[in-house]
Amino acid sequence: MDTVLAATPDVFNHNLETVPSLYPAIRPGARYFHSLRLLQRAKEIDKGLFTKSGLMLGLGENRNEVLQVMDDLISANVDFLTLGQYLQPTLKHAKVQQFVPPVEFERLRQVALAKGFLYVASSPLTRSSYHAGEDFVKLQALRK
Numbered sequence: 001m002d003t004v005l006a007a008t009p010d011v012f013n014h015n016l017e018t019v020p021s022l023y024p025a026i027r028p029g030a031r032y033f034h035s036l037r038l039l040q041r042a043k044e045i046d047k048g049l050f051t052k053s054g055l056m057l058g059l060g061e062n063r064n065e066v067l068q069v070m071d072d073l074i075s076a077n078v079d080f081l082t083l084g085q086y087l088q089p090t091l092k093h094a095k096v097q098q099f100v101p102p103v104e105f106e107r108l109r110q111v112a113l114a115k116g117f118l119y120v121a122s123s124p125l126t127r128s129s130y131h132a133g134e135d136f137v138k139l140q141a142l143r144k
Contacts (some may be wrong), residue, residue, distance in 0.1 A: 001038065005045055011080065011139070012042045015054040015128050016073070019065035026059055026094055040076035050118075050139050054082035054128040057105075060097040066108065070115050079118040080139060083108055084126035100124065118142050 004012065020032040035053075043051050053073055055066065066083075073081060083105060088096050102124055109122035119139050 001042060001045075005042060005049070009049075011050045011052050012039070013052040013054075013128065014038050014042075015082075016069060017054070017056055018059050019055075019061040019069055021065060022059055022061060036072055036076050039073070039078050043077040050080060050143075051076075051078045052080035052082070052128075053078050054084065054126075056084055056086035057100045057108075058086040058096050058098045059094060067111065070112050070117075074116050079143075081112050081117050081120045081122075082126050082128050083112075083120070083122035084128075085124040 014035055016032065016035055017030075018026045023030060023032050039051050039053055042049060055069060057066065070081065085100055085105075086094075086096060088094065105122045105124060105126075109120045112120040112122070119142060
């Protein structure tokens with residue numbers, strides 16, 4: 001992290017990817033609270049740094065779990081959240097459990113903004129680097 005922060009990135013991104021209950025199956029080599037603390041620590045080191053994380057939806061999470069992750073990210077002072085539909089890349093990967101309707105992505109975007117995120121990209125086609133350049137410009141304008 002020190003090496004990355006020394007490079008003065010415009011945005012420090014680390015995706016949580018999913019809710020804590022799914023980590024053993026979806027991210028067995030990662031630890032949810034370690035990832036969360038990494039984001040928090042980056043902001044502690046550089047308070048002016050934009051921090052960002054993302055979740056894939058449709059892996060079997062429930063809405064309350066997603067809302068709790070939002071709260072956790074807000075507590076870690078994360079500025080920017082992306083929410084996108086999980087799509088199974090190969091047969092070896094986890095199966096899609098649900099295709100989340102676009103209206104639910106919009107509802108979650110509104111909730112995330114109300115919780116205090118500076119910016120939220122949320123749609124079935126959103127990916128972590130979705131419109132990264134454009135979103136950075138919007139983040140800068142929102143912080144002014």
